[in-house]
Amino acid sequence: MQQTIEEIQQEIVEEFEMFHEWQDKYEYLIQLGKELDPMPVNTQTEENKVKGCQSNVWVNAEYTDGKLFFTGDSDALIVKGLVALVLRVFTGNNPDEILNAQPHFIADIGLANHLSPTRSNGLAAMVKQIKFYALAYKTKAGLA
Amino acid sequence: MQQTIEEIQQEIVEEFEMFHEWQDKYEYLIQLGKELDPMPVNTQTEENKVKGCQSNVWVNAEYTDGKLFFTGDSDALIVKGLVALVLRVFTGNNPDEILNAQPHFIADIGLANHLSPTRSNGLAAMVKQIKFYALAYKTKAGLA
Amino acid sequence: MAKIRENFPILSTKVYGKPLVYFDNAATSQKPQQVIDRLVKYYQEENSNVHRGIYYLSELASAKYEEARDVVRTHLNANSLAEIIFVRGATEGINLVANSWGKHNIVAGDEVIISAMEHHANLVPWQQLCKEKGATLKVIPIDDNGEIIFEEYKNLLSDKTKIVAVAHTSNGIGTINPIKEIIAEAHKKNIPVLVDGCQASPHFKVDVKELDCDFYVFSGHKTFAPTGIGVLYGKENLLDAMPPYQMGGEMIKFVSFTETTFNDLPIKFEAATPNIAGAIGLATAIEYVDSLGRNNIENYEEDLKSYALQKLQEVKNLKLIGNAKNRIPLFSFVVEGTHPLDLGTMLDFEGIAIRTGNHCAQPLMQRMGVAATCRASLAFYNTKAEVDYFVDSLNKVVKKLIS
Amino acid sequence: MAKIRENFPILSTKVYGKPLVYFDNAATSQKPQQVIDRLVKYYQEENSNVHRGIYYLSELASAKYEEARDVVRTHLNANSLAEIIFVRGATEGINLVANSWGKHNIVAGDEVIISAMEHHANLVPWQQLCKEKGATLKVIPIDDNGEIIFEEYKNLLSDKTKIVAVAHTSNGIGTINPIKEIIAEAHKKNIPVLVDGCQASPHFKVDVKELDCDFYVFSGHKTFAPTGIGVLYGKENLLDAMPPYQMGGEMIKFVSFTETTFNDLPIKFEAATPNIAGAIGLATAIEYVDSLGRNNIENYEEDLKSYALQKLQEVKNLKLIGNAKNRIPLFSFVVEGTHPLDLGTMLDFEGIAIRTGNHCAQPLMQRMGVAATCRASLAFYNTKAEVDYFVDSLNKVVKKLIS
């Protein structure tokens, strides 16, 4: 059975607890960034761009069987690692689950405090984009 | 025989050397201010006003037998004391003597350094006014 | 009290061999060691440029700078950080509003209302704006006590009025204006109000939400903080609609040679590298005063004020200029037969620092029928003993000048 | 050198347990203990408001403040104190000129010339001025090395040109512009030139008389001085003819409700209580650098620059952005296959502070064909050992990111 958003967040928090140095946590982010499948270039569109980042970030959503599946990318690796985390937390859930979820893993990992304002804004913007997609598809579904 | 501008300046410097505290020098200025004959109110005109003082200062000149005689006043006593010094130095001399004189007593007394910029500007403005009168009467005399 | 005074190193210096009695707090305040130490710590351990760096020091400085903004926000009880703009001081804050808001909103035939007791900083920017736009500057008259004549104010408010700009408290004569009522009256006609809080913030806590003011400005250096820093508070919707004032690196989102997109509040109005140390020092000053207890200070000052007022009124031939019921411990006066300049100069030799002149409020002086006054302005670190010494010295000096 | 570094307490702090290597001097410089001590002394012994007080402390502070102006005047070799305006920083200085001089002198159809390498602070004020006035902004192109194409500059100069505003030295790529020639060329057509000296003044002595520039601006915080202070130099006849910028207490001679007479230079442009401590700190910073010997510093930096340049060029896949012959020790670069943000972030963990991004010079980045760079900018307190450590760390970090 698929893990819930909450379960994945818990898992991520535990993974990060294994690292005691910030440097190691960032290297793990780099690792995650490298592992993330690149996004099809044709989905790196202006609409999929997330505002508020120093680097370029894209997040795309596909709606299948009532669930949202996300892909994403960034030209900076650490940011891409963040994208990977966000996608992992939210992907494969239905709009309501996404809209109701609190992305507390960011604070729990301590990233919120450690990230520069520019980047934590970027992270917040990613989550916002994800929730925006959820709302959009929910509305669409509701109308349909 | 009348003292020269230089002799009077020397005299003033010596008088001030008697006082070792700034406070005493200022009290002496107050004394000089009190002793200065008030200027006829009808000569306290806009043209006789000296620019650049926090208080009001007037200096008037009268030209008799090739010599300039000054009267002056101020509504602040310490400034009036300064006026008294300036008048005493310059009054009763001919325009050339006035124009050639260096008012070094101000620096010698140490007042230049001690006076606030506002007031040392005021003092400079008084001397400037005096020299202006000298130049004016010299020019007039030359033309006549 | 002795302990509070120890926090201010300058208060134990001497002038001409006499202990300094600093009664020119309305011009600028002294700084507690806590603020000085904070500056030292900033420069020794935290200094770097804010907002754009991705390294430790820059994140640290940015965090401290934004924390300082939050301290100010809490202090003023503003709604959001977007409403707190760091400026050089009150003058810049007023110029910013007069330029940005004013140029945008004022047209020929409009009216701007100020009061007869404004500091030049809250007069000339509006006067020049009106001149440029063909608008008219209206002045709320004051009575002989130096209080605003409220009925006349109400009569000035009209459909033509576009903004009211008035001092919370007069730097010339100490009057505390009924600012909440002034604002409420203007709001009945939907007119925004800018409050010059320069002389209020050193004395009592200001709650912009309770006042419901639209803009509020004050200077750090008058509020126990470093020089070169001040605050403009503005309601977010107003600030948001205003064009930027200065242009520069920080306040820009995107720029090409043909166009520019500006950043969001509050950075939209902070074009350049800000006075980072100044902002952090200001926050420390606010926290320092908080730690003493705002109530304690207000009570202490109330007592000191009554004492000083009574003592001054006992001085022969002394005439208080301004006699408002509601006032701060700031006293403008003249002594018959003497010139303020002479009084100030001779008091200096007793170690006493007061201000003489027109206090950058020439029209106010004219209204009160004087060219200049002596002004003694007290802070919470001043004492009754200093007041006694001041009054004794004043008597002594007057005697010397008059006899 | 070890002794010089001791003067800067922050240089011996640690970041993530590693010694700080501060290579973001172009954003802001660190402050010597001498400057910090001077601030402390000011606040502990001298603090009071300037220009109007007649008591000891105010005369002291006024004297120190005006002495600071004179230190700056001497430093820049300006003719008179009237030519030295204290501002918050370069951005404010440029805004002042664009507003006061610009609004007075620019009309529709006029042209303003800047270069392709300007910081936004020397771009957006002119862009907005042109927009407002219906004038045109012309841009001197640069070549692939990041050098101004002088012939193109000459072609841009015309009867329509009203002012040329260009950086002495680029903050984005380190180019030192042939500013004297640029000025001479403009003067042939009687066009005034404003020079943005932000990145020049920390590295070499500037002589405004020799350059014959009409305006020169720099920021104190980039020149080892406190935050919140900077200088606008302007030729006296130009400044004299300009209307005031901000309105306030200090810059006023006489005011009634109907009219205002403004003060003389330089106070005409210093409307408010200035950043007194900042100005005094700036003078101390100038004197400190003088005490080290400007020549010594220039020689030391020259050597450090060549060393760093050589070392950087040895880094695999590193591409220098900007390759001007005449440059300061400021290096913009990208490393193939990595993003500047990642490099900067990972270098931070090694204790190294560099800047990443567009350096408030987006059009310059575009011209150089990059979205962002890493920028390492060195000061005279940096060392070859730091350069070595930096290059080693860079190699290490690149490996982690690329493998």
Ligand SMILES: Cc1ncc(COP(=O)(O)O)c(C=O)c1O
């Ligand atoms: C009531 C009032 N408004 C404005 C100002 C101007 O403040 P600043 O010079 O700090 O900008 C002052 C200070 O003198 C003041 O007392």
Ligand SMILES: Cc1ncc(COP(=O)(O)O)c(C=O)c1O
């Ligand atoms: C070339 C240049 N001009 C202007 C500025 C703006 O300086 P400030 O933010 O101190 O006003 C900077 C600083 O980033 C700069 O490097």
